[in-house]
Amino acid sequence: xxxxxxxxxxxxxxxxxxxxxxxxxxxxxxxxxxxxxxxxxxxxxxxxxxxxxxxxxxxxxxxxxxxxxxxxxxxxxxxxxxxxxxxxxxxxxxxxxxxxxxxxxxxxxxxxxxxxxxxxxxxxxxxxxxxxxxxxxxxxxxxxxxxxxxxxxxxxxxxxxxxxxxxxxxxxxxxxxxxxxxxxxxxxxxxxxxxxxxxxxxxxxxxxxxxxxxxxxxxxxxxxxxxxxxxxxxxxxxxxxxxxxxxxxxxxxxxxxxxxxxxxxxxxxxxxxxxxxxxxxxxxxxxxxxxxxxxxxxxxxxxxxxxxxxxxxxxxxxxxxxxxxxxxxxxx
Numbered sequence: 001x002x003x004x005x006x007x008x009x010x011x012x013x014x015x016x017x018x019x020x021x022x023x024x025x026x027x028x029x030x031x032x033x034x035x036x037x038x039x040x041x042x043x044x045x046x047x048x049x050x051x052x053x054x055x056x057x058x059x060x061x062x063x064x065x066x067x068x069x070x071x072x073x074x075x076x077x078x079x080x081x082x083x084x085x086x087x088x089x090x091x092x093x094x095x096x097x098x099x100x101x102x103x104x105x106x107x108x109x110x111x112x113x114x115x116x117x118x119x120x121x122x123x124x125x126x127x128x129x130x131x132x133x134x135x136x137x138x139x140x141x142x143x144x145x146x147x148x149x150x151x152x153x154x155x156x157x158x159x160x161x162x163x164x165x166x167x168x169x170x171x172x173x174x175x176x177x178x179x180x181x182x183x184x185x186x187x188x189x190x191x192x193x194x195x196x197x198x199x200x201x202x203x204x205x206x207x208x209x210x211x212x213x214x215x216x217x218x219x220x221x222x223x224x225x226x227x228x229x230x231x232x233x234x235x236x237x238x239x240x241x242x243x244x245x246x247x248x249x250x251x252x253x254x255x256x257x258x259x260x261x262x263x264x265x266x267x268x269x270x271x272x273x274x275x276x277x278x279x280x281x282x283x284x285x286x287x288x289x290x291x292x293x294x295x296x297x298x299x300x301x302x303x304x305x306x307x308x309x310x311x312x313x314x315x316x317x318x319x320x321x322x323x324x325x326x327x328x329x330x331x332x
Contacts, residue, residue, distance in 0.1 A: 001317060003029070004049040006039035008058040014191035016164050017243040018080050020217055021133060022055045028310030034317070046071055050321050053107075057081050059092045062099040069102050074320050077103040082113060082238045082261045083120050097121050105320055107313070109133050109240045110262035131313050132266075133243055134306040136218065139250040143220045145228025151221060154210060158185035159286060160229035160253075162222070162244035163236070165201065165211075166193040170235045170258075170276050175205045177235075177282035182208070189215050189225060217247065226251045231289045234258060235276045241266040246303040254292070256285035270302070 005026060011019055026036045037049070046052075052068045053076040054061065068075045077099060083091055100106050100121055106128045108114045114128035149155055159178055163169040171188055178186045186205060189212045192198045202209060215222040226232065232248035238261040239245070245257050249267065257263050259273040272288050275281040 002035045002049045004052045007055040014193045024306040057096045065102045074104045078107045110265045112262040132304040134304040143223040148224035148228045157230045158187045162189045164190045164193040165198045177279045180283045250303045254289040
């Protein structure tokens, strides 16, 4: 089985959860004996592959997907997408609809996402399959917080946020919420996707904010940061469900997270949910966790592992290749 992975051209400029997912799938599939290559626009060689898997529904991607179907290859699309009736005008809706229509199979991150996309785009549920987001086994091993604290000289209690710095991740509202806790710092880890937004965060945060920069998700410093923080907070405008939150969850960190998206399917009642548009709601969720007693053993090891989800993905590829274009009749 030979699979070609592709995504939009600028994806790895500031990699996020979708890019981590792509790399994790590749590593795990290779360990299962599946040949996986990255698309090289200078030397594509499409004829070598049994199937193309495209990651993301970023605007403009439909043209690549249309080409893949035009040359007769099966196409899988990973959507990582949460759209509602209230928000669909914010997206290139018709272009995404066409992209999903072209796909022989759409891989979502949750049953909630599958159901939502089926409903919002008026497509049959059989078009969608759920492969859960996961974590590496390495996150089952705790790296003491002392490593991170000593490296960056952070000895106060702090709220941690890991993610690209951009409006969707909503760090500015987190900073405003933690202003209500003057004794607490906010530590941000991630690439800067929106420079002006980052500068707003810095201005608002003042001495209460510490920006570390990007840390690779396999870094011991990142694992140590999770262990060192008082609370991990991901107040994004939506999440499906947020890989950093899964990493923190595996380590056993108390988590406050957005209620918008598919977070509840992953975390159930083990976290505090918040309204990302409401600063008081963010503050209240974080504060409840600070006041609670937590059992780390009760939180750890509930997140899916990439290795287990890769087995499911391999089986989906095999079935699609063997059975042909599963949804051909439904495209007409």
